[in-house]
Amino acid sequence: MTAVEPVPDAPAAVVDADGRRLLAIADFHAGIESALRVERGVNLDSNADERRERLQALLADTGATELVVVGDFMHSIGGPGGAERGEIEVLVESLSVPVTVVKGNHDGDLGEWAAVDVTDAAGVRIGDVGFAHGHTWPAPEVLRADVVCVGHEHPQVRLTDEVGGSRVERVWLRGGLDPVAFAGQYDAGELPDADAAGDLVVFPAFNDRAGGTWTNVDGRGFLAPFLPDALRDGQAYLLDGTRLGRYDRI
Template sequence: MARVEPVVGRPAAVADLGAERVLLVADVHAGIEVGLRYERGVELDSHAGKRRERLVELLETTDADRLVVLGDLAHRIGAPDGAEREELDRLIETVLDRVPMTLVEGNHDGGVAEAFADDIDVIPPTGGVLASDGDDGDDRDDAGRVGVLHGHTWPNPALLDVDVICMGHEHPQVRLADAVGGSRTKRAWLRGGIDPVAFLGDSDGDAAEAASDPSTSTPPPELVVFPAFNERSGGTWVNVEGQSFLSPFLPAALPSADAYLLDGTRLGDYRRV
């Protein structure tokens, strides 16, 4: 069974695909400071160098063979230019000096995928499967098969034929209250068994029904919703009643899921935190 293990204290995880060890992150939002300046008139010092250094540190400490970004590598929608393009150029060059890089195309990445198509591998927005060398995609018991998507659109039904599906887009956070009425927000992971019917919606009813058939010998995959790599990108307060999710299949596709803080603390059912 494929394993996806978070890196303690970091918004990143490692997947062992057998022949390849993959570092996964979501929602880097390179150039966010430029976007915030134009979108909201907010002036912030650029953290471009810090983001790049954190990625390099993670690649080195996890001994990864590849970096996979689960969408929204860039912040501003459209072809990158100016300071954002400079950050992307340096970040991608720095990563490629060490390991290959794969981008799962997110809703902010249309221009990025096109601009860097010659340098990085691109997986379409509906998602794809990361497989170990020699895997033909027919054996669910293979030790190295992980589904990946960004999460802003309905997914490829083939993702249901893996053990673990990893996604970004949602930027999950939990709002924690203290004894004196104050509160703070923390980035969080969501992990739980998937509801195939809700996950696919109307995109492929036959595949969803087949995956949810109790007579089958294999359970539906686990869904792992990644915290945003970029600490400035905000997020969905998953434990606040009435908070709207961004993904079209959430929260319905996660009928039961636990929230975890970046330090590994298990908070239990995210709805009851």
């Protein structure tokens, strides 16, 4: 049985695949506060403890026996600073489950010093679920999975009420995977046929300070090289499960 089910009110999903129960998150961006201070002059207290406790609670509540980070466990693109490295080391040591990180564009040399398994940037397939961060082209075997999970995008929508007030909400994006979006990157026969392709799920960022792509606002382009073309009839869902409809028509 293959299932990728978002956890209600959380930027995380439970994945049942290959007889394993995984908790999957994307874009943790450990130590982001230090980077915001240096890069943008924004001073924020660290939320490292809150992020760790939230993740521990999700693992306990879901009964997951493994954690998969769908890229960008780290925040700095170069070598990690002290706060960032410290947050990851304390977090990993506090967890009682193995951690797999699907290498993202921010994960640098993570595998050389953290007690985690780091995959190739092209992603990994576990049973019938494929995982890739999304900053580069996924491996063909990942794209042939029943469900393909990606991060990188930090999808958000801007919602406006009748009196002009607005707010930004993190969302999930889910739709059919369109192989045509990948056709120029792979040899014939490597991609699934259009009628056999699975679903594509774009994860919201776990870290609510990481910003994101406003998917329903003109001029805010997607970051992944295959989006939005690869997302067929993509629907947007709030973290509480509310379906907003087509992400591009909200």
